[in-house]
Amino acid sequence: MNLIKRVFVSITRRKVASLVILLVAFLMGNVMAVSISIQQSGQNIERNLLERIGGKIVLTGANISASRNVLSLDETSYNLQMNRFMEIYDYLASKNNIAYADYSLHFDGIDLVEGQNIELDESVQYPNGYSILHGIENRELIDEKERYIQFTNGEKFTEEQMKNGDNVLIVNEAVFIDGRPVKPNDVIEFEIKIEEYDPETNKFIITDKETFSYRVVGTFQVIDNKFSDVKNSNNIQMFYTPNQNIKNIYHKYSEMSSNERFQSKYWIDSATIVVSSSEYLFQLSESANSIVEEENYPITVTSTLDTVEKLISPVKSISAISQNILLFSMIAMTIILGLVSFYFIRDRKKEIGIYMSLGIRKSHLMLQIILESVLTGMAAIFLSIGSGWLISQQYSSSLLKNSLEVEESEYEEYMTDTLNYELLAQDVTDNYKITITFEDVSILIILSFSTILLSTAFPLFYIMRLDPKEILLE
C-alpha cells in the first residue's frame, strides 16, 4: 500500500477526525473567502470607477467668475487674474500624457434677438450664469469626448474659425427654429445691448445695440446617459462658439459701452484637463496642486481621483476591516486546525509507532500527515468557495448600503459642478459586485494552503518526539 492509498484509507476510515477537520476548515474557509472577496471587490471598484469617470482635473477660478461684476476690481487686475489662470492651464495642458483639455469663456452681454421663431428648453437656456453662448478652445468638442453630447450633423469649427472667432455655432438639436429642429446653415441672430442707468426714471435704458448673425455649422444631441444627466445642467449646452468669438463680442461691447462702471466682463468658470490614462492622474493632480498653492488668486483643483477616493471611502473601510478579519481568521485557523490535528494525532500514537517499527522513513510519515491535513482541509476550502462568496455578497452589500447612507450628507457637501455625486454614489453600489475571479480563488487557495500547512506544525513536532520503543514495547 503506497503513500497515497495510506492517506486515502486514513481520511476515509477515520471519519470523525476527518469530519471535524473538514468542518473547522470549512468554517474558516468561509471567513477567508468572504474577506478576500470583499477586499478584491474594493480594489476592483476603485479601478472600474476611475476608468469609467475618466482621469481628469478641473481648475476652477471661482474668484474670476465671482468678480466679473465686482466694481472694485479694475480691468487690469481682472485681466491679470484671467491671464494667470490661462498660463496655469496652458502649462498643465501641455504636459505629457494629456489626452485633451479645454476651457470655456462666457459673456453675459449678448442675447438672442427677440422676435425670431426660436424655441429653447427654458431649464437650460442660460446654463452658465446667464451666458447663453458657450465658448470652446478645443475644436474637438470636449463634451463629446466626455460623452455628454454626440455630434450629429454638419461640420465642427475649422481652425480658421477658431482662430478668427467667426460668428459660427454648433447647436443643440433641442433648439427649434420655425417649429423644426435646427439644422446646419440656419442663421440665428444675437445682439448686444448697451444699457445706462437713468437717475430720473430710476431705470436702465438701452443707449446702443448691435445685431450679429451667427451661422449654424453643426448640430449635436445630448447623450442619454447618467453622466450627462447632471444636476445643474452645466453640461447641457445650447450654443457652442469659439472662445475667440466670445472675446471679439466682448471687445465690441467694451467699445460700445462708455461707462466702465457698468460693464460686464467675459469670464472663465473652469478648465478641464483629461489624462490619456488614469494612471497619470495622480501626477497631474499633484503638479496642479503645487502650482495653485502659491497663487495670489484662489484657484481650486478638483480631481476625479478625489471624487473616486471620496466615493469609495465606505468600500475602503469595509476592505480594511476584511483585511483584519482575513489575518485573524488565518491565525485562528492555524491554531484551531493545529490543535484539532494535534488532538487526533495523539490518538494515533500507536499507529505512528507501528509505522516506525516497520521502518518507514520519517519524511514519508510526515508527508503522510501533511497530505491528510492538506487534502481534508483543501476539500473544505473548495466547498467554501461557493458558500463564502454567497455570504460575502449578502454581507457586504448591506454593509456598503449602510455606509453610503451614513455618508450621503458628505457627498452633498462635496458636490461640485464637475460630476453628479448622487448618481455616482448609486454607481458605486451598482458596480459593487462580488464576483469569483481566478485571482480571488488563487489567493484563497494559496492562503488557506499555507495556513493548513502551518497548522500541521503541531502534530509534526509531536511525531518528531515519539519513541517507537516506548509506544510499542512498554
Add this chain to the structure above:
Amino acid sequence: MSILEVKDIYFTYPDGDHRKTILNHVSASFDCGKFYTILGSSGCGKTTFLSLISALDKAESGDIYYNGINIKDIGFEKYRRNHVGIVFQNYNLITYMTALENVRIAMGITENDVGGDISSTALELLEKVGIDRTKADRRVTKLSGGEQQRVAIARALSTNADIILADEPTGNLDKKTGRGIVDIFKNLAHDLNKCVIVVTHSEEVARESDEILRLYSHTQSFNFE
C-alpha cells in the same frame, strides 16, 4: 557467518539519581533456519534486548551486525524496513484497517522484492498463517486475539526479512492458540529458513525452540549463560 551477531552490548536505564545496568556486555549470535527463544524472568532485560536487535533502541556500547554489517552503518530505519519483521505481544495492528491492508502496509514500506502482485502475495501469506479470504477483508478489530497475532506474523513475513523477532507473542493468547502460533514460528525457521527470535518467559514455548538463551542475573546485570 551468522545472520545476526550481538557483540558486547551494554545498556543502562535511569533509576532515580543513578543509572541501573540492565545488559552488561552481552554477546550472542543467531543463524537462519533456527528458532531461538530468549528466556528470563520479568524485568531481566529480555524486551530491552529485543528492542536493541530490532533497532528500536540504541545500546550505549557494543555493536550489532547484520550479515557482518554494523546496523549503524545500514541505518536503523532501513534495517527495520528491510531486514527484520517484529511481532508484538499486543499485536500492534492499525485498527481502522483490514487484515489484508495491515499486511500490505508493510509491503509498501519495505524496499525488498515482495513479489509482483502485492494483494495476492499478502493473501497467500495470510492463508499460510491461517487467515482465510473472508477474514482478510475484515477490520482487525473484528478478529480474535489469535487471529490478530497471525495477521501480525503475516505482516512481519510480508517484507521478506530474514529475521523475525517476537516479543511474548503468546502472552495474550490461550494455550491452544499459543501453540498454533509457536508452530507457525517453527515452520518459518525450518521451512522458510528464517532466523526466528522469540522473547518469552514461557518454558513451554522455549522447549519448542531449537536454542534457548537464558538471561541470568549477575550481580547488577544480566547476561547470557
